[in-house]
Amino acid sequence: MAKATKTQTKKKPLTKREQLIQLLGKAEGVTVNELSKALDWLPHTVRAALTRLRAGDGKLEKVPPAEGERCTRYRLEKA
Template sequence: MTNSPKKRTTKKDQLIKLLGTKSGNDIKSLSAKLGWQQHTTRAAMSGLRKAGFEVVNEKPANGGISKYRIVSSPAMPQGTTAVVEAHGA
């Protein structure tokens, strides 16, 4: 009997999960949860966009805090599963 190694959860994986929620997250809370400075969080989101994720910035009409979320993920090769499901706007 062999034990399969557990996949390590990276900060990128954590960011994708946090941005994959319907309500999204603001920069301050994302940075706090990941232990990053805010400019690092923005740079990581830029990297996700370059990798094919559609990350949107939703600004509330009442002038509240902007929240970011992933609305679609890049096409995955056949046989793999998507990390994030697209949420309708």
């Protein structure tokens, strides 16, 4: 009798775009600097990705900075 081999299903790692969308899903939003650090991208790369996301889906929302902060936050619009 042959042994039944258990196939392991490995989850594919998230793409950078999927990671970006996941980070933008936070209710409080996220700054360009936070995205840059989380994705290991330069700030101008993050801004370009946000532009592409906005142009493609148009679901990006700009949140005014909290009191005492200077950086604008971004998040996905609620449907």
